[in-house]
Amino acid sequence: MxxxxxxxxxxxxxxxxxxxxxxxxxxxxxxxxxxxxxxxxxxxxxxxxxxxxxxxxxxxxxxxxxxxxxxxxxxxxxxxxxxxxxxxxxxxxxxxxxxxxxxxxxxxxxxxxxxxxxxxxxxxxxxxxxxxxxxxxxxxxxxxxxxxxxxxxxxxxxxxxxxxxxxxxxxxxxxxxxxxxxxPAAEFSPIGESANLYDEFGVTADPGKCALFLGKLSRGKGAQQLFAAAELVQHSCILVAGAGEELTDYKAALSGHLSKSVMFIGAVPPWRVPSLMRAVRAVIVPEYNFGVAPHRSAIPLEAVLCGTPVLISDQIAGHYGDVSKLLRPVNVTDRRELARAIDDAVASPKLAVESCRDARRSVGxxxxxxxxxxxxxxxxxx
The missing domain is CATH 3.40.50.2000 (Glycogen Phosphorylase B;)
Incomplete structure (x- = not known):
């Protein structure tokens, strides 16, 4: 055609x-x-x-x-x-x-x-x-x-x-x-290259302590809750791969804590997302009161297929069918709970390859x- x-x-x-x-x-x-x-x-x-x-x-x-x-x-x-x-x-x-x-x-x-x-x-x-x-x-x-x-x-x-x-x-x-x-595309798999965070994105933090937020920076995507928790994380660095009209405001609010717990790496083209997901220890999806009822982000599915643990708002954790059992729900409005969950996820092992295969069978x-x-x-x- x-x-x-x-x-x-x-x-x-x-x-x-x-x-x-x-x-x-x-x-x-x-x-x-x-x-x-x-x-x-x-x-x-x-x-x-x-x-x-x-x-x-x-x-x-x-x-x-x-x-x-x-x-x-x-x-x-x-x-x-x-x-x-x-x-x-x-x-x-x-x-x-x-x-x-x-x-x-x-x-x-x-x-x-x-x-x-x-x-x-x-x-x-x-x-x-x-x-x-x-x-x-x-x-x-x-x-x-x-x-x-x-x-x-x-x-x-x-x-x-x-x-x-x-x-x-x-x-x-x-x-x-x-x-x-x-x-998600076949590129979302635990098998494949992982991004070199330092060479490709200038990340100076230990890759073994990095969690990833991916997407537009807006209130409905949970950016406000994420950055409130970022001030309390103890052992993690949150990589923010996204942009939005509120980016400048968030950077200004985090200026004193920026270098320790948050690094902004900019929006990432889709063909680089799989290797980036494989390179980090966890992916965070704090979406909260998004305002579009049919909305279901593909990010949790993509991350699980790459073998990367997913922290997800408990408001939407049940929207992913059989894959929901592989997600880690968290109350994103409680910044202490979210901060602890980020540190725990970064310290946890990656998902088993068989779990990724089960997820692929489930999503198609x-x-x-x-x-x-x-x-x-x-x-x-x-």
């Missing part, structure tokens, strides 16, 4: 961007012609993965053809705005002139789904859309966005969703829905997951 992704993508940080990357790469490796149109190189600095040349090469020398909108060259007009949707749409139409796509796959409703809907109307190419939790809890409910986003969902030839809200989407009038679980094999999506996309064209 010739597939056009219109999507979040690295260097945008976050789980949806990473999932789109792994799927696009996997489909390309199976012989499909995959083109990704994104606005990733316009992402706000607070949510950008800072890529050096090696990271850019991973993206630009891939089997996946990548094109991003840029901030330069757009004439000024009043009222001033950045016409993301229009720029994405224009590139979609340009690429279709030469590649004649069979299918458009939009990942996230705004602006990618709107661009895909319009491109489909103009070219006759069917489109599918994959939504995130915030799409249906925040954006779809907004009075200025509801009608167009509802049209994106109901006009799509297929909507990729979670089983928990599949029925709701059918009630909205979606023609065809596919419940697709989160299945990535190659099978890709094959299922491949068949679902083909069914849309029949």
């Amino acid at each position: 010739r597939i056009l992704f219109c999507s979040k993508y690295p260097p945008i940080q976050g789980g949806e961007s990473a999932k789109a990357y792994w799927l696009a790469e996997a489909l390309a490796q199976k012989g499909h012609e995959v083109t990704v149109i994104t606005n990733a190189f316009e992402v706000e600095p607070a949510y950008e993965i800072k890529l050096e040349q090696a990271g850019l090469d991973v993206l630009l020398k891939s089997r996946v053809k990548l094109r991003s909108t840029l901030q330069i060259g757009v004439p000024r007009f009043i009222p001033r705005t950045n016409p993301y949707c229009e720029k994405l749409l224009s590139i979609c139409l340009e690429e279709h002139e030469t590649r004649r796509f069979d299918l458009i796959f939009a990942w996230y409703l705004l602006p990618y789904g709107v661009a895909a809907l319009t491109a489909s109307c103009l070219t006759g190419v069917p489109y599918c859309v994959r939504h995130a939790g915030s799409d249906v809890t925040r954006l779809l409910a907004h009075p200025y966005l509801n009608r167009i986003l509802l049209q994106v969902l109901t006009s799509a030839s297929g909507v990729f969703t979670s089983g928990r809200i599949q029925g709701y989407l059918r009630e909205l009038g979606c023609r065809r829905t596919f419940a697709t679980p989160t299945v 094999v990535f190659e099978d997951h890709v094959a299922a999506i491949e068949q679902q996309l083909k069914s849309v064209l029949q």
Whole structure:
């Protein structure tokens, strides 16, 4: 198939961007012609993965053809705005002139789904859309966005969703829905290289005492609770692999304790996450009152598959099926309990390889997951 992704993508940080990357790469490796149109190189600095040349090469020398909108060259007009949707749409139409796509796959409703809907109307190419939790809890409910986003969902030839809200989407009038679980890529395994924390990230702390927080720095992700506990840890160094609008505030608040217990290493591209998870002693997922009911971070699954113990907020620990028994729930609102749990986890052994294999059997094999999506996309064209 010739597939056009219109999507979040690295260097945008976050789980949806990473999932789109792994799927696009996997489909390309199976012989499909995959083109990704994104606005990733316009992402706000607070949510950008800072890529050096090696990271850019991973993206630009891939089997996946990548094109991003840029901030330069757009004439000024009043009222001033950045016409993301229009720029994405224009590139979609340009690429279709030469590649004649069979299918458009939009990942996230705004602006990618709107661009895909319009491109489909103009070219006759069917489109599918994959939504995130915030799409249906925040954006779809907004009075200025509801009608167009509802049209994106109901006009799509297929909507990729979670089983928990599949029925709701059918009630909205979606023609065809596919419940697709989160299945981490095969790279998330206990077998593989571990990152050299000093050479790759400048970490001077003992790797045997490092725990990892991965993701956006926001209150809903538990950053506030994590940094409150960081002041009390005794034997651990918390590596913060993420960014966000509140990063400067957190750094300022931690300035006196920074060098001892916390080190900020920046947002990490998805292809470096598995080796980073293998290199640390524990992964911390302190998510608390996130505000998106269908949300389920992939980070606990990825860490367990890499053999790394996971400290997780007791508010969400039960959301992971059979894998939940391998997680370590903790009350993240009690900073003393969380600090003790971090120190204990760092001192604990890694998960047994057999436990990782059990987890993989539970969450599914990535190659099978890709094959299922491949068949679902083909069914849309029949």
